[in-house]
Amino acid sequence: MLEFQRSMPMRYPSGMFNRGLASQIGEPSSIPTTLLIDRSGVVRRTFVGYVDAPTLETVVRGLL
Numbered sequence: 001m002l003e004f005q006r007s008m009p010m011r012y013p014s015g016m017f018n019r020g021l022a023s024q025i026g027e028p029s030s031i032p033t034t035l036l037i038d039r040s041g042v043v044r045r046t047f048v049g050y051v052d053a054p055t056l057e058t059v060v061r062g063l064l
Contacts, residue, residue, distance in 0.1 A: 004032060
C-alpha cells in the first residue's frame with residue numbers, strides 16, 4: 001500500500017485494513033479498494049481497483 005501511495009499521491013485519508021474492520025465490512029477482493037464511508041460509519045460505495053479523482057468527486061457530490 002505504501003508503494004502505491006508513493007506512486008499515486010492521494011489527497012484523502014487512507015489506511016491499512018485489519019481484522020477488526022474486516023469483521024465489520026468484509027474483506028477487500030483487490031488492492032486498492034476504495035470505500036466511501038459516511039459520518040455514521042455506513043459504507044456508501046465501494047470501488048475495487050483504481051478509481052480516478054473525477055469519478056470520486058462525482059460520486060461524493062451525489063452523496064452530499
